[in-house]
Amino acid sequence: MTAEEVLDGTREIPAPEEAVRELAHPVPISLSPSSMGTFTSCPLAFRFGYIERLPEPPSAPASKGTLVHLALQHLMWRPAEERTLEAALADLTRAAAEVAAHPEFAHLDLTDEEREKFHSDADVLVRRYFEMEDPRTVRVLGVELRVSAETTAGVKIRGIIDRLELDENDELVVTDYKSGSAPSEGWEQKSMAGVHIYSLLCERMFGRRPARVQLLYLSKPERIITAPSDQSLRGVDVKTNAVMQAVRQACKRDDFRPRPSALCNYCSFQEFCPEFDGQPALARPTLLARQADREGRPQLPLVFA
Ligand code: SF4
Numbered sequence: 001m002t003a004e005e006v007l008d009g010t011r012e013i014p015a016p017e018e019a020v021r022e023l024a025h026p027v028p029i030s031l032s033p034s035s036m037g038t039f040t041s042c043p044l045a046f047r048f049g050y051i052e053r054l055p056e057p058p059s060a061p062a063s064k065g066t067l068v069h070l071a072l073q074h075l076m077w078r079p080a081e082e083r084t085l086e087a088a089l090a091d092l093t094r095a096a097a098e099v100a101a102h103p104e105f106a107h108l109d110l111t112d113e114e115r116e117k118f119h120s121d122a123d124v125l126v127r128r129y130f131e132m133e134d135p136r137t138v139r140v141l142g143v144e145l146r147v148s149a150e151t152t153a154g155v156k157i158r159g160i161i162d163r164l165e166l167d168e169n170d171e172l173v174v175t176d177y178k179s180g181s182a183p184s185e186g187w188e189q190k191s192m193a194g195v196h197i198y199s200l201l202c203e204r205m206f207g208r209r210p211a212r213v214q215l216l217y218l219s220k221p222e223r224i225i226t227a228p229s230d231q232s233l234r235g236v237d238v239k240t241n242a243v244m245q246a247v248r249q250a251c252k253r254d255d256f257r258p259r260p261s262a263l264c265n266y267c268s269f270q271e272f273c274p275e276f277d278g279q280p281a282l283a284r285p286t287l288l289a290r291q292a293d294r295e296g297r298p299q300l301p302l303v304f305a
Helices: 002-009 016-021 031-039 042-053 060-078 085-099 112-132 193-206 230-253 262-267 280-294
Strands: 139-150 154-165 174-180 210-216 221-228
Touching: 031 042, 031 193, 031 230, 031 280, 042 230, 042 280, 060 085, 060 112, 060 139, 060 154, 085 112, 139 193, 154 193, 174 193, 193 210, 193 230
Parallel strands: 174 210
Antiparallel strands: 139 154, 154 174, 210 221
């Protein structure tokens, strides 16, 4: 249906349900910093992960990040004067016990040696955190804050702020912990793209723009700081609207093309990607079957002999 057909009355504007049926894929109701980053990097990976919601196998680096985030979350809930390295390591032990039964951890296929390294690496990340700041000086307002807001075009954005705090001038500061490697020189501002979204969410939800947004790269350790501005927030708004528009078009046309890059090395869907001679249609049945297998569940449909 063309715009002209609607305007000259030769076709009626479809009811919302009819409009949805015309789409090859359902449009996600919201975007997040990570989903926007994935769509921008590779539309096909976005389709697998955020439209089809295909289960990805647990990965040690991602699970390690989850574990360290939880430990630092526990640390920040302590009274300021108790936030010592010893307390943080105790919080890491507590976090490891809490997540042990979760499928993200229970289904990690690690040898004893790999498991030992997993935990010693997490220990190192927590120690490195202390090289960047003294947590006793952090005036925490909240951790793991689920935030959502709408852009000027009504696109819903959701995210989780790792830590929101007040600085020495009582201004808001948004902090994001990163357990992966720090960006190479020249890529720092690109790595801040997601964090600027948190500035927008913070301003819309709490009515105050943060004075600072910082990424704490635990592995290096390195702190990257930026100050949000009218321009950066306007940029986030415009970019989010543009990404949602592109997502809608892709859903309508079933046009999610692979975009190979260095990220392919970390992509869970590589074996189903045409760039690697894979067949996208096999992704859903294969990944669902593997998930059922990991969880010891029968696969549907059941076939009886
Ligand atoms: S392997 Fe690369 S090109 Fe293929 S889906 Fe993954 S990120 Fe995209």
